[in-house]
Amino acid sequence: MKISYNSQPQRNLIGNQIFKLRKSRKLSQKEMAAQxxxxxxxxxxLTILRIEKGKRLVTDIELKILCDYFRITPNDLLGYGDGGRLV
Known part of the structure:
Protein backbone atom coordinates (compact mmCIF):
# COMPACT_ATOMS: atom_id res chain seq x y z
CA MET A 1 0.00 0.00 0.00
CA LYS A 2 1.40 3.37 -0.98
CA ILE A 3 1.13 6.22 1.50
CA SER A 4 0.11 9.54 0.03
CA TYR A 5 1.75 12.72 1.16
CA ASN A 6 2.64 16.02 -0.41
CA SER A 7 5.80 16.54 -2.42
CA GLN A 8 7.45 18.50 0.38
CA PRO A 9 10.64 16.93 1.74
CA GLN A 10 9.19 16.98 5.28
CA ARG A 11 7.03 13.93 5.96
CA ASN A 12 5.59 14.73 9.36
CA LEU A 13 4.22 17.61 11.40
CA ILE A 14 5.62 16.59 14.74
CA GLY A 15 9.35 16.50 14.06
CA ASN A 16 9.97 20.09 15.09
CA GLN A 17 7.76 19.67 18.17
CA ILE A 18 9.69 16.55 19.23
CA PHE A 19 12.95 18.45 18.78
CA LYS A 20 11.74 21.37 20.92
CA LEU A 21 10.33 19.12 23.65
CA ARG A 22 13.48 17.02 23.79
CA LYS A 23 15.73 20.09 23.94
CA SER A 24 13.56 21.73 26.63
CA ARG A 25 14.19 18.65 28.77
CA LYS A 26 17.93 18.84 27.99
CA LEU A 27 17.94 15.34 26.50
CA SER A 28 20.14 14.04 23.72
CA GLN A 29 18.59 11.81 21.08
CA LYS A 30 20.56 8.94 22.61
CA GLU A 31 19.17 9.64 26.11
CA MET A 32 15.60 9.91 24.82
CA ALA A 33 15.95 6.65 22.88
CA ALA A 34 17.36 4.92 25.97
CA GLN A 35 14.47 6.13 28.15
CA LEU A 46 18.47 7.30 14.33
CA THR A 47 14.67 6.93 14.53
CA ILE A 48 14.41 10.07 16.65
CA LEU A 49 16.77 11.96 14.33
CA ARG A 50 14.74 11.02 11.25
CA ILE A 51 11.45 11.97 12.94
CA GLU A 52 12.86 15.33 14.05
CA LYS A 53 14.22 16.05 10.56
CA GLY A 54 10.87 15.17 8.99
CA LYS A 55 12.36 12.27 7.07
CA ARG A 56 10.31 9.54 8.74
CA LEU A 57 6.58 9.07 9.13
CA VAL A 58 5.18 8.43 12.60
CA THR A 59 2.57 5.72 13.12
CA ASP A 60 -0.48 6.26 15.29
CA ILE A 61 0.99 3.95 17.95
CA GLU A 62 4.24 5.94 17.93
CA LEU A 63 2.23 9.16 18.24
CA LYS A 64 0.57 7.79 21.37
CA ILE A 65 3.91 6.60 22.79
CA LEU A 66 5.49 10.01 22.21
CA CYS A 67 2.51 11.84 23.74
CA ASP A 68 2.67 9.61 26.81
CA TYR A 69 6.44 10.08 27.05
CA PHE A 70 6.20 13.88 26.96
CA ARG A 71 2.88 13.92 28.88
CA ILE A 72 1.12 15.99 26.24
CA THR A 73 -1.93 15.56 24.00
CA PRO A 74 -1.82 14.58 20.33
CA ASN A 75 -3.10 18.07 19.49
CA ASP A 76 -0.11 19.57 21.29
CA LEU A 77 2.28 17.32 19.43
CA LEU A 78 0.65 17.98 16.07
CA GLY A 79 0.89 21.74 16.66
CA TYR A 80 -2.81 22.51 16.98
CA GLY A 81 -3.77 25.52 19.08
CA ASP A 82 -6.66 25.78 21.51
CA GLY A 83 -9.09 26.48 18.69
CA GLY A 84 -8.20 23.25 16.92
CA ARG A 85 -6.32 25.04 14.15
CA LEU A 86 -2.82 24.20 13.07
CA VAL A 87 -0.41 26.86 14.33
Missing part, protein backbone atom coordinates in the same frame (compact mmCIF):
# COMPACT_ATOMS: atom_id res chain seq x y z
CA UNK A 36 11.90 4.92 25.61
CA UNK A 37 13.67 1.57 25.35
CA UNK A 38 13.60 1.16 29.15
CA UNK A 39 9.82 1.64 28.89
CA UNK A 40 9.73 -1.22 26.36
CA UNK A 41 9.55 0.76 23.09
CA UNK A 42 12.06 0.46 20.29
CA UNK A 43 13.14 3.94 19.34
CA UNK A 44 16.74 4.24 18.23
CA UNK A 45 18.77 7.42 18.14
Missing amino acids: LQVQGYYFSE
